[in-house]
Amino acid sequence: MSPKRSRSSGRSGRPYVICHMGPSVDGRIVTDGWPRSARLSAEYERIHAALGADAWIIGRISMAPYAGRAPLPARGPRARVPRTDFIARAEAPSYAIALDPSGRLRWESGAIDAEHAVTVLTERVPDRYLRFLRDRGVSYLFGGRDRIDVPAVLGKLRARLGIRRLLLEGGGKINGSFLAAGVIDELSLLVAPVADGSVGTPALFDAGESGPRLRLRLLSAERRPGDLLWVRYRVVNAAAPARGRP
Template identity: 75%
Template sequence: MTKRPYVICHMVPSVDGRIVTDGWRLPHGLLAEYERTAASFQADAWIIGRISMEPYAGKARLPASTRGARLPRTDFVARSDAPSYAVAIDPGGKLRWESAAIDGEHAVTVLTEQVPDRYLAFLRARGVSYLFGGKSRIDVPTVLRKLRSRFGIRRLLLEGGGKINGSFLAAGVIDELSVLVAPVADGGVGTPTLFDAREGPGPARHLKLVSVERRRGDLLWVRYRIRSSGHR
């Protein structure tokens, strides 16, 4: 059976689990502290959703149409020897990549088979690798196995929004949780949280505490392992 990467969810929530930082007046140096703790994992790649990736991807123009035979719905690997990878989950093919790399990290996008041919042609022309995660919905375990087999990714940082993180949690594929708790009590209602898997009772996962460390700016770095994550 094909192995998948070891998945570490690394986030900066408030003490009440909210993750939208607008209006928080965050401590000076929080971003640098977040990057330092993230780098300590020595991951091969990081993965986020479409909305979070948009500022990095850019706003290149998409061709109006394509001619010729329908492009096959098979994975396209433009590069498999990159030192690291930036992965986006973009089911509908909406990101407008200006480059095939983000700060030297090769771009990989995860699609459904419903994206149009012109978008696939656009990605190929840009040199952006793409994987199909399902016909109409993204199957997270399948995507992880492909990231391992196509690109050799062994350690993956999950840094998404509540829904993407929640989908990984529900699939039982998070191995470790790393939270840099901001010294903020948000108090918002209806804003994204660390995990937003579904309405009603969630896919509760039991955690084992690994470490607790005070960091600059009254930040608290807490690490857990997910019990019975099923990592292979």
């Protein structure tokens, strides 16, 4: 199957979600100290581009180095900002999306390279943070009152931004929340020739003690430079308990 062939949207009006990750053979995802990690990173980015997605999504901690450290404006007695979605740039060629429930990212601009920045919040974020995002030209979507509802967010990404194909590239908890919500359609795993073995190191998925056990169908397996193995799976049974909320 060609990586660029399918541009179809996912189920029920949401994007087609590909979880694209570069784990060790034992499923660890923190690459610090791995041999030849630069080769893994370069090959990972090549595949990221080849998958032809409209957007990629990660969590707050992973996005922080990209967003920057801009200061928040001072508090002031200004009018309350409505808890409605704000789209700073419609019809962007691609989007970089962060899940940031409490509004902690300090965006320096509304773009990461050529990709428009979008952040997903809960309604509990303060007014001055919403004004900060508007001033920076960062789009924001509300994913829930107190917690982020993953399926609802995916519906907004499709309806509000026209995203049809989304790369999920988060940490174990973010990936686990998508897994638990039953919204991952495909896995793209660039397996590194490393056995990590570290106790407590984040893994590919962390969906809790009784996470869903999904059945997968192998689409392809390809040897890549540096003894890397690119494996793609289609998720066969995506139904899962509705607890996929970070």
